Amino acid sequence: MTFHEVFQHIVRFMKKDPTGRYRLIFGTDSQIHPTYTRFITGIVIHCESKGAWACIRKVVVPRKMTNLHERISYETTLTEEVVSMFTEDKKNQLINIVLPNIYKGSSFTIEGHIDIGANSQNKTRMFVNEMVGRMESLGIEPKIKPESFVASSYANRFTK
Template sequence: MNNDRLTDGTFQNLTQKNMTFDQVFEAIVQFIKKDPTGNFTLMFGTDSQVYSKETKFITGIVIQQKGKGVWACFRKVIVPRRMTNLHERISYETSLTEEVVSLFTEEKKEQLINLVLPHVYKGASFTIEGHIDIGCGQRNKTSVFVNEMIARMNSLGIEAKIKPDSFVASTYANRFTKK
């Protein structure tokens, strides 16, 4: 995507490091297979933190079974400069989320849906959300970008969530942006 960033393209969480996307996808499949009758939400979101010589971006992937727990991982991207322009940073956060969402091809999404589909009559469900670390409150500096970023998420066919509902970006990813 961008040549001025530092990443090895791998994912990690608190128990595993250097996971490939295929390993991440397989972990999500196994999480759903444990109880395919549940209500699942696959969520993506990115947050960033500006430091003295770099800007750190964390993109989280979270699969949640409502009332039964989550499995999560993240990918780190370092841009070796201070990104102080808010629109540039929010737009880049959204781009990194879009990049990870795009790894979930139609075939991969279909594979996940097909795990849950036979159980829909028992109340099972599967949804996908893109969490954006912006809010629409009048005092929120990011509110001017809400429509643009929501449109970008919706164009991928996923439901956009903003603060206070964008916890993958504003809480999970945020936690790992701190040094």
């Protein structure tokens, strides 16, 4: 699908219920294979208690990316690339769907899910501040494990 088609799916999904509580969520995960590394970015529009619509973007790097920092950084870069396609104009189009219904409980947030964790057992904990800062600099709400389900669950299933 083109970006235009993805965006139109999101618009149609939100217009079905303009009073909904929406979360536009992006997240990337990766898997090292014998001769390449596969990266999957999930794009999800979720309406609280009403379901979701989702799609993926796949990127393959023709080598094993064994350096953890390089791989986590590239996952974040791929998420940033997709987020950047949602220009201020595109975000405003989505906000304007729910805006007339704010006083009826509607809402719209944008989240960046990062496949890293802060607990002491997680090898990625040393990258949390860096990657969270990158998401915040885009003006989106960062989420890490265990809340980063688009990266750690949805995108993960397509990396295999």
